[in-house]
Amino acid sequence: MKKSERLNDMMRYLNNREFFNLSDLMDKYAISKSTALRDISSLEQLGMPIFAEHGRHGRYGLLKNRLLSPIIFTIDEVYALYFAMLTLESYQSTPFHLSVNKLNEKFEHCLSSTQINQIHKMKKVLQFEMYQHKHVSRFLDKILASILNESACNIEYTKENQTKSYPVQFFRISAKFGQWYATGIELTTNTYRVFRCDRITFIEEKENKTRYSIEELLSRSLEIYQSAKSIDFEVGIAEQAKDIFYKEHYPSMEIEVGPKTVIKGFYNPGEEDFLANYFMRYGHAVTSVKPEALKQIIKDKLEQLVNHYQKI
Numbered sequence: 001m002k003k004s005e006r007l008n009d010m011m012r013y014l015n016n017r018e019f020f021n022l023s024d025l026m027d028k029y030a031i032s033k034s035t036a037l038r039d040i041s042s043l044e045q046l047g048m049p050i051f052a053e054h055g056r057h058g059r060y061g062l063l064k065n066r067l068l069s070p071i072i073f074t075i076d077e078v079y080a081l082y083f084a085m086l087t088l089e090s091y092q093s094t095p096f097h098l099s100v101n102k103l104n105e106k107f108e109h110c111l112s113s114t115q116i117n118q119i120h121k122m123k124k125v126l127q128f129e130m131y132q133h134k135h136v137s138r139f140l141d142k143i144l145a146s147i148l149n150e151s152a153c154n155i156e157y158t159k160e161n162q163t164k165s166y167p168v169q170f171f172r173i174s175a176k177f178g179q180w181y182a183t184g185i186e187l188t189t190n191t192y193r194v195f196r197c198d199r200i201t202f203i204e205e206k207e208n209k210t211r212y213s214i215e216e217l218l219s220r221s222l223e224i225y226q227s228a229k230s231i232d233f234e235v236g237i238a239e240q241a242k243d244i245f246y247k248e249h250y251p252s253m254e255i256e257v258g259p260k261t262v263i264k265g266f267y268n269p270g271e272e273d274f275l276a277n278y279f280m281r282y283g284h285a286v287t288s289v290k291p292e293a294l295k296q297i298i299k300d301k302l303e304q305l306v307n308h309y310q311k312i
Contacts, residue, residue: 007042019061082119090130095140131178137197143170143182146205150214152187156202157195171217192225222251230266234290237261241285272297
């Protein structure tokens, strides 16, 4: 381990300790006493508030109520963090109260002019495929707060010009295909539901006696989603089409890759159209479909599509 890497790690290690001995550093980093002393001196020069207690049982300590020096990043780590930050530019809304432009400005203020020129060049040649999030989701921060507090919410949800109220306990926020989604348990029916966040027009956190823990909801999410009348499916695909699955799939399905490549899973009554539309994306790569009812729905949809193109 290089000295710069060791000092960086040492800062994190000591951050949670009130006192330490030379032997702690010598054992953890397999270094000599003289190297440990030089490292402590280097940490002090970097601004770490270290003091020494002398005597028979001497030790080192960290001053309380003082900010520790910032963690030192390598230039490659700086570049990686910078480009991770830039992915936020595709989001119209985030769960955090921040301005991406201000964040970018603060970040670049910490860099040298040479480093800034370098990352500006990199922005021109590095491309990341991202969906643009065009819709505003006003309550992402409140949804996230309710998840962290493990509390229920009353929400108003507008879809197709109709507004309905739901008591919900959310347990997941996800971003897919240019939209934010919040997954939760609708408490009146105890059913799994996914809400498009930009359609939530009101949210109020409340106390609820039937509150679940996040861990319980996450572990039971698929079980809760699957209804007693769910239908199993099995769709064979060509081996080269597995990339379509990896790019987009859902918790209710999994892929088995072997002599045959098969997508297996289940769907609840009423979700047949959604599943049929999903497998139509595989085109000629589909080699088999079970059950027959799902296959027939796909055939009907394809026939409707052909009729549409014949009319235009």
